[in-house]
Amino acid sequence: xxxxxxxxxxxxxxxxxxxxxxxxxxxxxxxxxxxxxxxxxxxxxxxxxxxxxxxxxxxxxxxxxxxxxxxxxxxxxxxxxxxxxxxxx
Amino acid sequence: xxxxxxxxxxxxxxxxxxxxxxxxxxxxxxxxxxxxxxxxxxxxxxxxxxxxxxxxxxxxxxxxxxxxxxxxxxxxxxxxxxxxxxxxxxxxxxxxxxxxxxxxxxxxxxxxxxxxxxxxxxxxxxxxxxxxxxxxxxxxxxxxxxxxxxxxxxxxxxxxxxxxxxxxxxxxxxxxxxxxxxxxxxxxxxxxxxxxxxxxxxxxxxxxxxxxxxxxxxxxxxxxxxxxxxxxxxxxxxxxxxxxxxxxxxxxxxxxxxxxxxxxxxxxxxxxxxxxxxxxxxxxxxxxxxxxxxxxxxxxxxxxxxxxxxxxxxxxxxxxxxxxxxxxxxxxxxxxxxxxxxxxxxxxxxxxxxxxxxxxxxxxxxxxxxxxxxxxxxxxxxxxxxxxxxxxxxxxxxxxxxxxxxxxxxxxxxxxxxxxxxxxxxxxxxxxxxxxxxxxxxxxxxxxxxxx
Amino acid sequence: xxxxxxxxxxxxxxxxxxxxxxxxxxxxxxxxxxxxxxxxxxxxxxxxxxxxxxxxxxxxxxxxxxxxxxxxxxxxxxxxxxxxxxxxxxxxxxxxxxxxxxxxxxxxxxxxxxxxxxxxxxxxxxxxxxxxxxxxxxxxxxxxxxxxxxxxxxxxxxxxxxxxxxxxxxxxxxxxxxxxxxxxxxxxxxxxxxxxxxxxxxxxxxxxxxxxxxxxxxxxxxxxxxxxxxxxxxxxxxxxxxxxxxxxxxxxxxxxxxxxxxxxxxxxxxxxxxxxxxxxxxxxxxxxxxxxxxxxxxxxxxxxxxxxxxxxxxxxxxxxxxxxxxxxxxxxxxxxxxxxxxxxxxxxxxxxxxxxxxxxxxxxxxxxxxxxxxxxxxxxxxxxxxxxxxxxxxxxxxxxxxxxxxxxxxxxxxxxxxxxxxxxxxxxx
Numbered sequence: 001x002x003x004x005x006x007x008x009x010x011x012x013x014x015x016x017x018x019x020x021x022x023x024x025x026x027x028x029x030x031x032x033x034x035x036x037x038x039x040x041x042x043x044x045x046x047x048x049x050x051x052x053x054x055x056x057x058x059x060x061x062x063x064x065x066x067x068x069x070x071x072x073x074x075x076x077x078x079x080x081x082x083x084x085x086x087x088x089x
Numbered sequence: 090x091x092x093x094x095x096x097x098x099x100x101x102x103x104x105x106x107x108x109x110x111x112x113x114x115x116x117x118x119x120x121x122x123x124x125x126x127x128x129x130x131x132x133x134x135x136x137x138x139x140x141x142x143x144x145x146x147x148x149x150x151x152x153x154x155x156x157x158x159x160x161x162x163x164x165x166x167x168x169x170x171x172x173x174x175x176x177x178x179x180x181x182x183x184x185x186x187x188x189x190x191x192x193x194x195x196x197x198x199x200x201x202x203x204x205x206x207x208x209x210x211x212x213x214x215x216x217x218x219x220x221x222x223x224x225x226x227x228x229x230x231x232x233x234x235x236x237x238x239x240x241x242x243x244x245x246x247x248x249x250x251x252x253x254x255x256x257x258x259x260x261x262x263x264x265x266x267x268x269x270x271x272x273x274x275x276x277x278x279x280x281x282x283x284x285x286x287x288x289x290x291x292x293x294x295x296x297x298x299x300x301x302x303x304x305x306x307x308x309x310x311x312x313x314x315x316x317x318x319x320x321x322x323x324x325x326x327x328x329x330x331x332x333x334x335x336x337x338x339x340x341x342x343x344x345x346x347x348x349x350x351x352x353x354x355x356x357x358x359x360x361x362x363x364x365x366x367x368x369x370x371x372x373x374x375x376x377x378x379x380x381x382x383x384x385x386x387x388x389x390x391x392x393x394x395x396x397x398x399x400x401x402x403x404x405x406x407x408x409x410x411x412x413x414x415x416x417x418x419x420x421x422x423x424x425x426x427x428x429x430x431x432x433x434x435x436x437x438x439x440x441x442x443x444x445x446x447x448x449x450x451x452x453x454x455x456x457x458x459x460x461x462x463x464x465x466x467x468x469x470x471x472x473x474x475x476x477x478x479x480x481x482x483x484x485x486x487x488x489x490x491x492x493x494x495x496x497x498x499x500x501x502x503x504x505x506x507x508x509x510x511x512x513x514x515x516x517x518x519x520x521x522x523x524x525x526x527x528x529x530x531x532x533x534x535x536x537x538x539x540x541x
Numbered sequence: 542x543x544x545x546x547x548x549x550x551x552x553x554x555x556x557x558x559x560x561x562x563x564x565x566x567x568x569x570x571x572x573x574x575x576x577x578x579x580x581x582x583x584x585x586x587x588x589x590x591x592x593x594x595x596x597x598x599x600x601x602x603x604x605x606x607x608x609x610x611x612x613x614x615x616x617x618x619x620x621x622x623x624x625x626x627x628x629x630x631x632x633x634x635x636x637x638x639x640x641x642x643x644x645x646x647x648x649x650x651x652x653x654x655x656x657x658x659x660x661x662x663x664x665x666x667x668x669x670x671x672x673x674x675x676x677x678x679x680x681x682x683x684x685x686x687x688x689x690x691x692x693x694x695x696x697x698x699x700x701x702x703x704x705x706x707x708x709x710x711x712x713x714x715x716x717x718x719x720x721x722x723x724x725x726x727x728x729x730x731x732x733x734x735x736x737x738x739x740x741x742x743x744x745x746x747x748x749x750x751x752x753x754x755x756x757x758x759x760x761x762x763x764x765x766x767x768x769x770x771x772x773x774x775x776x777x778x779x780x781x782x783x784x785x786x787x788x789x790x791x792x793x794x795x796x797x798x799x800x801x802x803x804x805x806x807x808x809x810x811x812x813x814x815x816x817x818x819x820x821x822x823x824x825x826x827x828x829x830x831x832x833x834x835x836x837x838x839x840x841x842x843x844x845x846x847x848x849x850x851x852x853x854x855x856x857x858x859x860x861x862x863x864x865x866x867x868x869x870x871x872x873x874x875x876x877x878x879x880x881x882x883x884x885x886x887x888x889x890x891x892x893x894x895x896x897x898x899x900x901x902x903x904x905x906x907x908x909x910x911x912x913x914x915x916x917x918x919x920x921x922x923x924x925x926x927x928x929x930x931x932x933x934x935x936x937x938x939x940x941x942x943x944x945x946x947x948x949x950x951x952x953x954x955x956x957x958x959x960x961x962x963x964x965x966x967x968x969x970x
Contacts, residue, residue, distance in 0.1 A: 001418075012787050013372065013417045014379075014398040014618050015410055025411055028472045032415055035473045036365055039431055042358045048433030049440055051273045052259045052489025053513060055303050055797035059589030062554050065561040067574035072166035074570060076383040078390060082569040083663060083670035086381060086620035087390050087397035147582045160581070167575055169582060268581040273794035301584045302796060369791055373614045376625035377579050391667060398618050398625075420616075420789030429791070 001030055090527040092285035094138045097231040098180065100541050107132025110139070110539045114184075114229070117538055120211060122203045123224035126151055127185040134182035139539075140175055140290070142235045143219050144186040145193060146277065147266040148172050155268040156189040156201050156218075158404040160384035169266020170301070171235055171277050171294040178293050184232065187221030191406045192375065193239050193270040194218065196475050197467045198246065200408045204464060208250045209503050209535055213461045216246030219280070223250035226280040228536040233290050234280040239270045240363050241482025243278045244494040248456035248506025251496040251532060253523060255279045255287040258513050259489030260306040262291075263298035271370035272303075274363075274486055282532065284523035287493070291516065311517030316450025317346040317509075322356050326480045328459045334498045334505055335455045342453070345525075351446060355438045356484050362439075363483045364476055365419055365432035372416025375409065378402065411472060440488045447490065447512035451522065454481045456494045456506040481508060491516040495523045496532050504533070542749065543729075544695055545687035545722035548702065549680050551658070552594040553711055557677035558657045559585030559628065569672040577657075577677035579623025584795045591655065591679035592635070593805050597709040598681050599636025599653040601809030608802040610635045612655075612793035617783045620669055621659035623676055628793055629656035635801065641685075641705070642813065643697040649686040656680050681711075687722055687729070692745060699738055701813065704835040708810035721745060725752035728762040732776050735769045744769040748776050812841065819844055823853035833857060839870040846873060847880070855880045859889075866891040867898070887911065890954035915961045918951055919943075923965075933966065940966065 006026050010016065017025060067073070078085040111129055118124050125144045128151065142148055145155035147165035149172075154160040168176070175181040190200035198205045198220025205220035207213035208227030215224045219236035223246035226234045236243045238256040247254020256278040264275055279290040298304045319339070327335065339348055380387040380401025387401050405413065419428045446452065458480055467475070485492040485508075492510040499505070511519045556562060560576035560583075575583040599606055611633030614626040636653035658678035663670040683702070689695050703713055721732040721744055730752065735744045748767075755762050767776040816831035830853075834841035840860050847856045859879040863871040878897045879889055889897075896902070922943065923930060933939040944962060948955040 005418075006414075009414050009417050012783070012789070013413050014395065014402050015405070015413060016399050016403055017410065021407065021410075025407065025414065028411055029415060029418075031471060031473050032364075032411075032476075033418070035476070036361050036419075036428055039358045039361045039365070039435060040427055042355070042431075042435060044355075044431060044434035044438055046434045046437040046441070048430050049437035050433050050792040051303065051794060051797065052436070052440060052487070053303075053306060055260065055305050057797065057800040058302055058305070059592065059799075060299070060556075060559075060561070060586040062556050062588050062590035063561060064556045064563045066572075067166075067562065069166045070571060070573060072164070073573055073575065073578055073580070075166075076163065076386065077381060078386075080665070080668060080670055082571075083672055084382065084570060085390050086662075086669040086671045087387075087392055087394040088667060089394060089620070089662070089664070089669050155581070163581075165580070165582065167582075265584055266582040271794075300586065302586060303584075303794075370794060373616050373626050373789070373791055376616050376618065377581065377623065379618065379620075379625060381620075382578065382623070383580065390669070394620050394669075395618065417789060420791050422786040422789075425789075433792075 001026070001033060090283040090285065090524075092289060093231055093282055094180070094233065094286050094289050097138050097541075098136060102136070102541065113538050117228055117536065120206070121208065121224050121228065122188050122205045123221040123228060124185045125154065125156070125188050125221065128183050131182050131184040135179075137180055137182035139184035139229065139232045140181045140235060141185050141187050141222065141225050141232065142169075142172060142183070143222050143237050144189050145237060145268040145270070146172060146235055147268065148183065148186065151186060153186060153268070154384070155193070156191045157406065157409070158385060159378040159401075160268075162386075163384040165266070167266065170263035170298045172266065174294045175235075175290070180293070187219070187225050187234060189220055190218035191409050192268070192371070193237060193242055194371070194408045194412055196241070196245055196478050197462070199464060199467055200406055206464070207461060207503075212463050212465075213503065214249065214464050214467055216249035216457070216461075218242040219246050222280050223247050223252055223254070226250065226252040226282060227534060228538050230282075230537040230540045232539070233286050235290070235294075236278055236280050237267060238276050238278055238482075238486060239274045239367060240486045241479045243280065244456045244482040244492060244506070244508055245479070247280050247494045248496075248508070249461045249504070251499075251504025251506070251534070253281050253284055253287050254494040254506070255281070255291065255520065256486070256492050257291060257295065257516050258306050258309075258491045260303050261295045261309065261514070261516065263301040263304040265298055265300035269370075269374040271367040272374070273370060274367055276486075276489075282534070283527055284493070284495070284520045288517070288520045291520070306514050309514055309516050311521055312515050313518055313521065314450040315347055317342060317348045317453045318351045318446055318450050319348060320356060320452060320454060321350050321352045322354070323454060323480060326458045327455050330460050330500060331455050331458060331505070334500060335507065338497045338507055339453070349450070353439065353442045353446065353484070355435060355442060358435055359439055359487055360476055360479055360483045362432040362435040363479070363487045365428050366436065368412045368416035369419045369429050370416070372413045372420065375405070375413055378405070408472075436487055439484060443484060443488050443490060443510075444512060447510065451519070452510040454508050456481055456508040460500060460505075461503045485510040489513065491519055493519040493523050495526055497526070497530065499533060542690055543687035543724045544689035544745065546683070546685045546689065546698070547720040548683040549718040550598070550683065550706060550711055550713055552591045552679040552681060554588055554590045554594065554679055556588060558588050558591050558655070558679035559677055562677065564678060567674055569674060572674045573676070577623065578673055585628060587796060587799065588679060592799070592801065594679075594709070594711060595635050595653065595655045595681045596801060596804055597806040597809070598683070598706065598711065599639065600806050601705045601709055602636065602639040602641055602650045602653060602683065604636025604639030604650060604653050606636050606801070609633070609798045609800050611798045612796045613790045614793050615788045615790055617788060619659070621662050621671060623660060623673065627657060627659065628796075629682070630654035631790055633798070641698065641701060642811070643694055643701055646688075646694070648688045648694075648698055650683060651686050652684040654682045654684070656682055687724065692742060695742070695745060696738070699741070700835065704812050705809060707836045708812070708838065709807045717741070721748070723748045723752065725749055726756050726762055728764045730762065730764070731766045733766055733768050733779065736771075740769060740771055743774050744776055747774065751776065810841075815841065815845075819848055819853070823848070825853040825857055829857065833860070843871065843873060843876055847876065851880045851884070855883050858883055862889050863894055866894045890957045892954060912961065915953060915957060916965065919947060919958070919962055919965055922947055
């Protein structure tokens with residue numbers, strides 16, 4: 001993996017690494033990707049299975065119900081007039 | 090072997106039993122790090138069997154971190170369905186949350202702030218990622234553990250701590266309230282000291298749930314099989330000692346079962362396919378940890394959002410960062426077909442071929458390819474070397490097949506575990522199998538905290 | 542010029558797309574739960590009514606509808622997105638390859654997809670305030686091919702789309718939300734998050750002018766994502782927007798491949814086509830009928846039922862007069878009574894309409910003259926009293942006196958006289 005690609009991934013994933021961490025993880029990732037490359041040599045044209053079992057179709061009926069502890073959902077956030085304060089845009 | 094749950098519920102408990110239990114658990118925990126949280130109120134549920142939950146299962150009002158700094162201080166406002174059901178049954182009392190590799194990312198339990206230690210010898214790994222669940226089960230006499238497997242996180246630690254580790258068919262147990270690692274692979278299961286207890290807990294928590302669409306397998310069978318299959322392509326992955334002991338097990342089993350060697354022809358790439366899918370899913374699941382709604386809180390909301398998120402997400406552990414980056418890479422438009430889609434195709438082949446074979450009989454293998462390593466030894470392993478040790482546990486997990494691990498031998502004082510895999514929804518047959526085994530093999534425990 | 546649109550339409554459900562939280566207006570962050578807040582451990586459960594509604598839209602837009610559909614995760618980091626990925630659709634979308642007729646042209650529809658709305662952001666000074674009541678609102682995104690070639694076509698597309706949606710029961714009177722793709726030359730520029738038809742047109746005009754100026758100056762148009770600044774009425778570069786490659790789409794494993802064959806949906810109504818049919822052999826143009834019925838089901842039904850029995854002009858006239866004096870929808874019998882009076886040469890003022898509606902006999906006092914007849918008496922009055930006009934030019938209150946006099950003299954409703962007089966005076970001013 002080229003340095004540029006590694007930088008791109010860090011940016012997309014919103015991660016920053018210390019220099020030491022970056023060196024180590026970059027090396028690991030190269031090794032893991034080489035390891036993954038083994039599957040490219042395996043011949044498989046079956047329809048992909050994104051789930052291990054057949055999950056039957058089931059919908060939720062359009063009924064309203066209230067969550068019983070709304071206040072607790074907000075307990076970890078900074079609040080301002082009932083709004084949750086997020087980071088600056 | 091009789092159920093500890095039944096025995097416990099029937100038994101007369103001495104005055105102050107639960108208080109003493111909590112106290113001795115605290116003491117043991119300082120050495121073994123099995124628990125992240127011990128609930129002092131365990132005795133308040135009346136006559137009920139203590140159960141623990143892995144730290145990625147939400148328990149209302151109890152700090153639930155999935156072993157991550159990102160979730161430090163997170164108090165879920167709801168119970169996972171499994172917790173709700175065990176508590177509602179009135180037969181179980183919550184005793185605490187168990188240690189784990191961060192978000193389930195690990196095979197040895199060492200990707201944690203304080204790694205859990207093997208119940209048989211503190212210098213050895215507990216196995217992961219449900220490390221604390223296995224150690225707790227091996228330490229406490231009357232206790233069952235809710236654990237979680239994505240690629241082997243129940244089997245590996247259960248085997249290394251000499252307990253029964255049961256991973257049900259994908260979709261039999263609701264994942265509502267389970268902090269996701271890889272949604273198409275995550276399964277909540279049980280660790281217990283015998284198969285009967287695993288069955289009782291499984292029955293108490295399984296079944297459809299209006300809060301998890303994928304929880305869709307309702308009818309569980311117990312189709313007995315006469316055949317046991319050994320998978321040829323996996324044989325070479327076990328080390329010499331494991332192979333020797335395992336062949337001893339096969340000799341014993343051959344008295345009752347026909348043992349045949351078969352080839353799946355795709356399991357050589359199962360671990361690779363598994364990690365590709367797991368990391369792709371994990372990298373999306375971990376996107377939500379951005380530092381201002383729950384868990385870790387960054388103070389300075391005046392930081393611009395991209396820098397803010399980046400600063401918050403620096404708190405992931407190293408393995409989490411690795412998996413986020415790899416998962417993000419795998420999902421990139423330019424390589425997605427090559428890795429992600431291809432891995433899902435391999436998964437389809439494995440489900441099909443294993444499924445066909447499992448109609449005829451069970452697959453039997455060691456649970457772990459080597460003897461329990463020391464904590465100091467695994468610290469030297471590269472990620473690829475670590476991933477490769479999942480070779481026996483990945484195939485059933487990738488296919489969502491039920492599997493159960495049971496102790497079958499003790500080598501140099503350390504337990505060894507074997508694993509039986511069954512077809513989808515034939516979970517009871519596996520529990521029956523282990524029940525039968527327990528009739529002729531005694532499990533050994535070093536600790537029996539809470540004995541009566 | 543090539544214009545493509547991605548229109549976001551909120552679906553008319555009671556609860557959210559993946560959780561049972563209410564969609565009613567409420568205090569900020571009160572209609573929330575672990576699912577629409579993206580709390581770890583929560584899982585989505587798909588709202589059936591939202592799927593039915595989306596299916597109706599895909600069908601009305603002539604989309605290919607497969608037997609099944611699935612969802613993907615679209616990953617990007619923004620404070621309004623609770624999971625930092627959005628559950629949306631791509632290849633497994635509910636509909637694809639459709640079109641919408643605008644006049645003589647078809648605008649191709651690439652995809653109709655179901656997705657969840659993020660939270661609402663309110664800016665207060667430097668604070669980013671989030672209201673998760675909106676998070677999880679079911680949306681349909683309608684993605685067109687870049688087939689729209691002018692501002693007029695854009696307007697026509699939106700008007701027709703709005704009508705089609707209205708008849709399915711999806712009202713977008715709340716302000717249309719869309720992303721706009723504009724390419725005046727080779728390069729495609731995306732303008733994100735434009736709200737309201739006015740802003741959409743303004744954004745288009747600005748972008749066309751900007752791109753044309755660049756081309757004229759021999760400069761290159763950058764391929765980029767821009768935002769529309771409503772205050773300044775300009776589009777501006779959004780530097781930090783993810784590119785398509787960075788979203789890292791992946792199958793949503795908490796859901797499934799949903800079987801949607803045999804699901805209920807609302808059959809479409811294409812007013813343009815129906816208006817053509819209704820106008821055939823009538824004394825009204827399709828355009829008038831279309832304009833009246835684009836967003837008015839009751840009128841369309843009345844016209845369809847009464848066509849043939851009465852002159853189209855009288856039907857339309859009766860409905861228009863009814864609507865002028867009433868908030869509610871007219872009943873057929875009321876309209877028919879009104880038509881017979883209109884056909885008898887009467888002008889129906891408000892009191893008369895109300896009387897008919899209430900089933901009372903109509904006071905002919907208020908229904909004697911029709912519009913041109915009133916005009917005639919007003920003009921006669923003005924002719925006879927020329928000073929009134931010059932006085933009116935000094936003091937506009939004089940008009941009230943004129944109205945009173947004429948109304949009393951001819952037994953007309955003052956309001957009727959006032960309206961006609963206003964028009965006449967306007968001409969004389």
